[in-house]
Amino acid sequence: MSITNAVANAAAAAAAAGAGKKAAQVQLQAELNNDDDWNKFIQRDGLLVVDVYTEWCGPCIGMVGNLKKIKVEIGGDNLHLAIAKADTIECLKRFRNRSEPTWMFLAGGQLINVIFGANAPRLARTIVEELKNEELVKKGERERPKRAPHELTPPELEVALAQEKLNQQRREKEAAAAKTARTARREARAKRLEMHFNDVCPALMMPHAQKNLRKVSDALEPYGVLIADKCPLVLGKHGAKILAMEDPEFENPEVAAQLIERPSLALLLKKLPDREGNIIEIARRALFGEGLDNEEEQPKKIPSEELKLNGVPGLFVPADRHQRASVLDLLFPKLVGGLVEPPVSPDPPHIAMIFGAWQRRAVLTIASTPKLAPRILRYGFFADANIEEPKLICKTIEKYEERVDKDYCETIVVMIAVGVAEPALVDPKDIPPEGPPEELMALGPLHVSEDTVLGAEECERFFPPGYSEPEHKPKPKTKKKKKKRHETKEDTMDESISEATNDNIEEANGDASVDGEGEGEGEGEGEGELEGDGEDEGEEDDKHIDKATSPPPIAT
Template sequence: MAANLKKLKLEVGGDLLHLAIAKCDNITQLERFRNRSEPTWMFISHGKMVNLMFGTDAPKLTRLIKEELRLEQLKNSGEESVREGKAITELSDEELIRHTEEEERKAVAHLKEEEKKAKRLLERRTAEANNILENLKPYGVMLILPNGREKYSEVVSDVLHEAGLTVQQSDKVKLTEDMLEELLYFSEEKFTQRTRQDCLNGRISLALLIKRCSENLPGKIDELILQVVYGNSRKPPGDERSPNQKMMTKDEDGDEENILIGLWAPPNPHCKAYALKQLFPSLTEPHLLTHIPTVPLYIIAAYDAFKAHDIVELMEKYPGQVLSYGFFTSDVPPEAKLIAKSFTEFEERPTPVTYDEKIVVQLATDNPDCVMAFGDLGPSYISPDVDASEVDCGFFFPPDYKLVKEEVKEVKKNKKKRGNWLKVASKGAKQAAAAVKDQDTASIATSDTTKEQSEIDHEETEENLSDAEEERPTEEEEKLEEVEGVEEADKATSPIESDK
């Protein structure tokens, strides 16, 4: 691409066209282009950005350059007015479209992620509630809220006795936001705003653990409790003469949110299970599923292999956030082939370097700082949403994928030694440029018309080749590495252990 641009400048652009490569990492005005692997071509005229192109479409770029040169010539000849451009820091039209699409994509992905979290929470709590119900079948729950404590004895006691129910245990409790959230998780009927405030201001509620007076009595205990609290309707607000109505305080304006209830009973079995969990923890603790295996939501991200040591640094900083990783021939799922499952295995691979190798990680998303840190490394690919993450994970890390256990700290200690293949990867561009040397020289011999261009390319490749030669290890260093390799093999230890 660079050679074509230089040729275009010589043949068409002349003094109107100047080529420059800008490293956006060190230029504040270009910070929006950081951590991107996509080539960006910015056209600047008189300090203003007049066009912008993304990608590696060489024919398109050539046409765009010729068109911009034509417009610039028209302006210089006076046939065209001064061209209007944008500040370099301002988003181009294409960038605005991309930004809008990206925000929409993020919103959809966030919605999917929240839906998936809610689904997992429901599955977990349902399983836990079922386990509590299975082991605590004889018990029921009734909650006397702060507003109803004064009337409780005279309103509820007799009705309970008539229904064949008795209070097995009563505990004073101060409700919190978290307790209310779990208490009402399975209930469609929520507390009014006034009732919530009354419960959360530090006032005491009274939790009643209910049992039958005799197991031979007909009816389910939950249905009996609902009838005691709400009357024959068995749901709030209850019959006119029900205990719930008698222990309720209403405002004159009739606003339902200002109703202050004094009595509550769980409307369904799952709600009762979580009421038992929150109000009588010592009773339910043996039956809680405290170790339900849950896999956090995750994304799949791919990076150039030479960034592996940066990945190691973040793995040490955020332990447990990288669920799986591996080295692959590409970051395109249908085409990628597994190279290695560990840093050591990748370093010792028998296949030659292609400079396309990628390290792919399965990254948990429950730590925003960690996700942002991995994003700052500039991935070559990242799953666009939760559904895509599952598909990508199924390809890169199928269920039978077993990660090789490797201590991150030990890998970090071996950073200097393992740096050999990283240097090779980082030298890729220089070595590739050196390989073009013979081709450019041949061009000089066969075509006088391209002599000037070939000399330019020849000088640059000579310089790059010189840099590559300076970085190449000496013969003595190579022999020393071979001796160390033999000693390590004799000791029958891993490279990590030998460095220790």
């Protein structure tokens, strides 16, 4: 009985020691998941060392052993450790979306230092130094720096300024590329419309100016220009924005309100055949007085000035061929559409994101959410992550799943918008944020385009022109029906002869089958064996490993 009690007591003691050890481990690092946890923790006395992490990356596990050793041997009760999730703590929002280990040093509610990276010797040295500094502060021999936890340390500020400089250079580069692309699109459209509308020019009279149509007609007549067509038109919000992009005078909110709510008058000006010169320059000269150098040539009243009301312009006439093409598409879409194909909507600024094909289901699930679906322009599966010479496998998930042999090196590439082609035409709240989506970044892509300029170049290799056009499947060949012919006496005779011949052949075959029954059975057995072989092959096909449904094996 005594032996049993001794064993029981020993077991209880061991269990208690284990529980105490586990409790000590739990207390080694506090877990901070929200603002309340954070605010309570930073009020503790002593030096606080916080491992700041993001949910998709996780805390730095490799440093836990070193931190335990430092706390036990040096820190004691003067050193407190914690891990803090930046995603849910407002004070740490500047550290979100980072994969680099981040260590914050705090004391007395103030931020003392910040270290980036998993450099164990440097982290240990810094902890020792800051513990000594904290002892000097308690003795009154040193002052703590006055810096709130959300403020940047000098090294952070230096890095932030350098990063902002790089971001500014990137934005300027992207803006210049977008401007060049827009000019190229406008030039191409202008050339296309000039083939049919070189001698016409659109114009627009505001609602308050329509009663003065006669003045406009009289001003144009001496210059050999007539009003070939006119029609009332309510431009709406989108049309008002297009007009504001072409002429700053129409950016006035009062002008926009008139264009949206009341019908304006669209005019189509046409130059007479015997009149030489550019129709745009002639119309601007007649209605705006442009290009008239001599005072004698200046009319007493310029129509465009007469039609203004309280600073609101009453007339719009394109100033160049690019504006003419844009306003023709806006005011006379049916006329233009009868002769020229409609303008192609440009792709918004975009980048390429490359993932392992084994991530395809996660990528496409995230990409199909209402938030991201409008931003996904194209996607496809490729043989590897080669950006310079990509090799297309297939364009859809359905086609990829049909493939039997998949490989670890295969990738899925997503072309995703990070802006809009014409920001002035879109509500600011509908403009997607800059940079790749956080949801996709959390999956750990193999490659992300550096900016939209490089992104456009990379996506052009992955998704060349015509990529999105549907594939044409070959039509199945239809069997031609044999024409019925009229039977003649000769045909009837031929058919009777052929029937008699077939009867004789069948009889001969019947005799042969009777004599060779063994052979026929042998042939049947052979066919059965072939079918069995086919089933075995099918079972082997089922054993193919889908290498693209799981991550590549870790090299050892």
